[in-house]
Amino acid sequence: MSNDLMNLLVTDEVxxxxxxxxxQQVSMQETVINWSHINSxxxxxxxxxxxxxxxxxxxxxxxxxxxxxxxxxxxxxxDSGEVTQVANGRTIRIFKRPTANRRVLMTGHYDxxxxxxxxFQKTHWLDENTLNGPGVADMKxxxxxxxxxxxxxxxxxxxxxxxxxxxxxxxxxTGSLASAPLLAxxxxxxxxxxxxxxxxxxxxxxGERKGSGNYTVRVQGKAAHAGREFFEGRxxxxxxxxxxxxxxxxxxxxxxxxxNPAVITGGVAPNIVPDLAMCRFxxxxxxPEDAPWFEGEVQKIIDTANTEDGFTVELFGGINRPPKALSxxxxxxxxxxxxxxxxxxxxxxxxxxxGCCEGNNLAAAGLPNVDTLGVRGGMIHSDxxxxxxxxxxxxxxxxxxxxxxxxHGALDSVISAR
Numbered sequence: 334m335s336n337d338l339m340n341l342l343v344t345d346e347v348x349x350x351x352x353x354x355x356x357q358q359v360s361m362q363e364t365v366i367n368w369s370h371i372n373s374x375x376x377x378x379x380x381x382x383x384x385x386x387x388x389x390x391x392x393x394x395x396x397x398x399x400x401x402x403x404x405x406x407x408x409x410x411x412d413s414g415e416v417t418q419v420a421n422g423r424t425i426r427i428f429k430r431p432t433a434n435r436r437v438l439m440t441g442h443y444d445x446x447x448x449x450x451x452x453f454q455k456t457h458w459l460d461e462n463t464l465n466g467p468g469v470a471d472m473k474x475x476x477x478x479x480x481x482x483x484x485x486x487x488x489x490x491x492x493x494x495x496x497x498x499x500x501x502x503x504x505x506x507t508g509s510l511a512s513a514p515l516l517a518x519x520x521x522x523x524x525x526x527x528x529x530x531x532x533x534x535x536x537x538x539x540g541e542r543k544g545s546g547n548y549t550v551r552v553q554g555k556a557a558h559a560g561r562e563f564f565e566g567r568x569x570x571x572x573x574x575x576x577x578x579x580x581x582x583x584x585x586x587x588x589x590x591x592x593n594p595a596v597i598t599g600g601v602a603p604n605i606v607p608d609l610a611m612c613r614f615x616x617x618x619x620x621p622e623d624a625p626w627f628e629g630e631v632q633k634i635i636d637t638a639n640t641e642d643g644f645t646v647e648l649f650g651g652i653n654r655p656p657k658a659l660s661x662x663x664x665x666x667x668x669x670x671x672x673x674x675x676x677x678x679x680x681x682x683x684x685x686x687x688g689c690c691e692g693n694n695l696a697a698a699g700l701p702n703v704d705t706l707g708v709r710g711g712m713i714h715s716d717x718x719x720x721x722x723x724x725x726x727x728x729x730x731x732x733x734x735x736x737x738x739x740x741h742g743a744l745d746s747v748i749s750a751r
Contacts, residue, residue, distance in 0.1 A: 338669075341741045342676045342734055350485040354729050361477050361725040362464070364391075368473040369456050369466040375444040375507045381422035384443045388501060391480055392427050395487060400426040404504060404511035410549045410649050412598050414609050421511040422503030431522070433496030435739060435748060438523035438700065439483075440516065440691045441475050441530075441707070442505030446714045453716040462722050469720040475529030475707025476501065477725060482732035491740035498523065505691060508547060508653045516691055517698040524748045525666055525739065526695040526702025527732065531710040533684075534721060538705040540667070540683035541659055542693055543589065543617040544624065546652030550576060550635070552599075553645040556608035566606025567643035570599045573610040576646070579634045580614060587626060589619035591687075616652070617687050624652050654693035662701035662747045669743055670703055673734035679727070701747060706732055 341347070373384040389399055404421040411417060422444070445468040447453050456466030468474075479499065486492050500519055502512040509516065520526065532538050552573045557566030577594045584592045592614060599610030616627055631648065638646040659667075667683060674681035692704025709724035738744070 354485050358726040365474050366456050369469050374448040377449040381503045397427050397429045407510045425501040428498040430496035436496040436523045438526045440500045440528045442502040444503045444506050446506045465719045470531040470710025471713040474720050478728045481729040485733040486736045494740040516694040520695045520698035520700040526700045528692045528704035529707035530690045530705045531707045532705045534711045537682045539686045541685040542657035543687045544656035545654045545689040546616045548650035549613050551647045552610045554608045557606040559604045569610035570607045587623040591617045654689040655697040657693045657696040666701050
């Protein structure tokens with residue numbers, strides 16, 4: 334850490350704000366418990382609306398402009414094979430000083446993976462520093478980290494140097510299909526990105542991320558009696574089985590590329606030749622150039638299957654999160670975060686991951702970002718999800734210092750490269 338940066342992170346004003354953030358710890362943990370008890374699964378529009386009200390109310394203390402942006406409907410394929418449109422909630426956009434010379438985009442999501450009828454609806458303490466509950470780590474705790482870091486930052490004179498924008502999406506857990514264009518657009522207006530997915534329990538952050546795509550292949554054949562008219566039928570399950578084998582064989586076709594056939598449906602009874610079968614599958618890919626290769630190989634499989642007499646094979650979906658590589662600007666941002674962590678006595682490490690988040694979208698739009706600045710936690714997307722409670726104030730202090738360093742020009746070389 335340079336002496337200049339160290340000096341600006343230990344001023345009386347900064348120390349006072351860090352003390353204030355420490356004092357918010359109890360209030361933060363009480364709020365995250367209340368928020369966790371609001372079911373805001375991605376398809377629970379009523380729950381998303383209730384969560385939206387809580388967030389908007391909480392952020393009003395920052396004297397900001399707030400915009401609620403209704404997202405477009407998105408296409409999905411039902412288990413019945415029917416293609417339909419599903420409604421999404423609203424993105425919450427909160428912004429201040431949008432014309433400042435230094436601008437940061439802070440993103441997150443307020444949906445969870447737990448549907449309205451989930452059995453996992455309440456929090457409970459695993460020990461005095463570990464809270465189990467839906468969304469406590471992923472990422473209602475992260476939203477509170479963001480909020481309190483901004484509250485602390487706005488108490489300082491340096492805040493006048495930074496324009497900040499918060500985007501909170503209602504569809505991240507379903508792939509950000511509707512919010513992706515908005516993320517890309519707002520990324521163009523910023524110099525750095527800060528996203529509030531949870532860090533690992535030990536505080537490790539994500540570096541490089543694989544890209545991801547979700548697909549459905551639907552095979553339409555012809556039903557027939559399995560005994561009397563077997564040869565009149567066209568067995569969709571059999572054709573799909575061959576397709577699945579070919580899709581799975583694409584794993585390893587590029588370094589780090591994996592294909593996961595995951596959900597299979599088809600048929601109604603053993604004595605009926607099945608006329609419909611579907612498979613939902615996921616791909617993870619390491620490099621941007623792997624995407625066109627994979628898409629081309631999948632299309633060959635689909636085209637070949639469509640030459641079979643009496644069958645119609647269709648493919649839905651696509652690659653919705655490109656891989657996140659680390660640019661020089663991204664590395665500079667990561668170094669700065671490490672320096673800010675060091676001033677708090679935190680050791681900041683980064684690891685590559687196969688997981689995806691909005692950080693992929695921001696990177697694809699050219700915005701250097703770090704995307705695991707939320708609370709420390711783990712076991713997300715399960716009923717064992719937990720948050721390390723002390724990390725609420727800890728991570729708020731870290732983000733406050735990042736904003737302070739940014740305001741004082743620590744990343745001006747990144748800005749000049751944008």
